[in-house]
Amino acid sequence: MINKTRLKPGWVCLITGPCHSGKTALARKVLANHPYYLLEDADICALVLDDARGSTAMS
Incomplete structure (x- = not known):
């Protein structure tokens, strides 16, 4: 489960997994x-x- 309240500007959320798994x-x-x-x-x-x-400011 992803806790959306922990997502903050400038932070990175990495989603990994096998091909075609719905990432x-x-x-x-x-x-x-x-x-x-x-x-x-x-x-x-x-x-x-x-x-x-610098890439964290890409939005």
């Missing part, structure tokens, strides 16, 4: 009012790897 669907449902980024996108992944602290 994106879970993020879209639970984090509907929060921005989320898929690290499968090469540009987003590069941004996070290059500037981990």
Whole structure:
């Protein structure tokens, strides 16, 4: 279970699991009012790897 009250600006919530297990669907449902980024996108992944602290302000 995800405790939404613990989600705070600038914090990261990592969802991991096997392929086709519903990770994106879970993020879209639970984090509907929060921005989320898929690290499968090469540009987003590069941004996070290059500037981990700055990438938290991507909203």
